[in-house]
Amino acid sequence: MGPTRLQDVSKRYGTTIALHPTTVTLGPGVVGLLGPNGAGKTTMLRLLSSAVAPTSGRIVVAGHDITGGHGERVEARRHIGYLPQEVVFPRGMTALGFLDYIAVLKEWKRTDERHREIRRVLDLVRLGDLGTRKVARLSGGQRRRLAIAQALIGAPDLLVLDEPTTGLDPEQRAALRGLLGGHAGTVLLSTHQTEDVSALCDRVLVLDGGRVRFDGSVPGLLATADGQVHLGPAAATGAVQTWRTGTGLIRSVGGVPGPGSRTVDPSVEDAYLLLRAAPVGGHEVPS
Incomplete structure (x- = not known):
């Protein structure tokens, strides 16, 4: 398409x-x-x-x-399937009833086809055995998976x-x-x-x-942080962020490392923090 x-x-x-x-x-x-x-x-x-x-x-x-x-x-x-950050569920509905309501709004007119699709997306999010349970009785994680299911209707x-x-x-x-x-x-x-x-x-x-x-x-984003993340006994001078790791050493993102520090592979979080700290245009990649 x-x-x-x-x-x-x-x-x-x-x-x-x-x-x-x-x-x-x-x-x-x-x-x-x-x-x-x-x-x-x-x-x-x-x-x-x-x-x-x-x-x-x-x-x-x-x-x-x-x-x-x-x-x-x-x-x-x-x-289009859309999952907003906050989903308001109609009161009193079951998981099946909620998805049926959404499918009708999406103009699934044939009942048999609509119900097959509802069962399919419930199974995808591992709620297939909870279809008849009231939404109010689902846990927070289960409600979030139900919200994801409604976005998946119609692939x-x-x-x-x-x-x-x-x-x-x-x-x-x-x-x-x-x-x-x-x-x-x-x-x-x-x-x-x-x-x-x-x-x-x-x-x-x-x-x-x-x-x-x-x-x-993602590798391209990581490459923007190559050589700029360090692990050592003390924080790098001028680092964007530092924190103590489970090993007792301090991870520094950016800055000038001190004695005894070594360069480590950056994570997506490291690269993101450096990108945010860079001047506008400093690390931009055109679309």
Whole structure:
């Protein structure tokens, strides 16, 4: 159906620029979206989900222009699955009832097909035996998996996920990584869990101040921090961040290392911290 594309897309809320003009093309695979609070991540996700309209620019999903007329926007939405950061569940519904409600909203009109799809996504998130349980009786992690299930209905070409691993334990996070890694379309996930990015993503976008600061592969992001992370008995002078590790040595990100320190391989978190500390334009990679 073609890639997802933002062409010169921007978003303002009054005098606040949430997203500066941005051009990004997203093909198949898993793309991690990193950035501090207020960086514009949720705005980008809401724009791609068609929940809000851009101030300027054009967004195309599966060959349909979200920013076009009503018919194009409706067609685009058929190819999008969206998980917001907070999901409000209607009171009194079972897990099956909630998914049935969402599937009806997505215009699954044939009851037999709709129920088969609901069972499929419940099994994907390992809630197949809890379909008749009231949502109010599910644990926080189970409700989060149910919210993920509704985004998976119809195997969408574009899956837009805002902090999908919030509330999941390590085993559940690992299972979700396996699920998303097998998705045939494009997955764009916003996360503060840098280990999810390193374990799962083919590509990473870093947003800061409503601008794309980095767009490339995970190895490419790691390469920006080569030689700048050290482990030693004392913190490096002028380091961006330091902390004591379980070995008793201090890990320093950036700065000038002291005697007895050694260079270690950077993590995604290290590279992200250095990128955030660099002057705008210092480490930017054009889209």
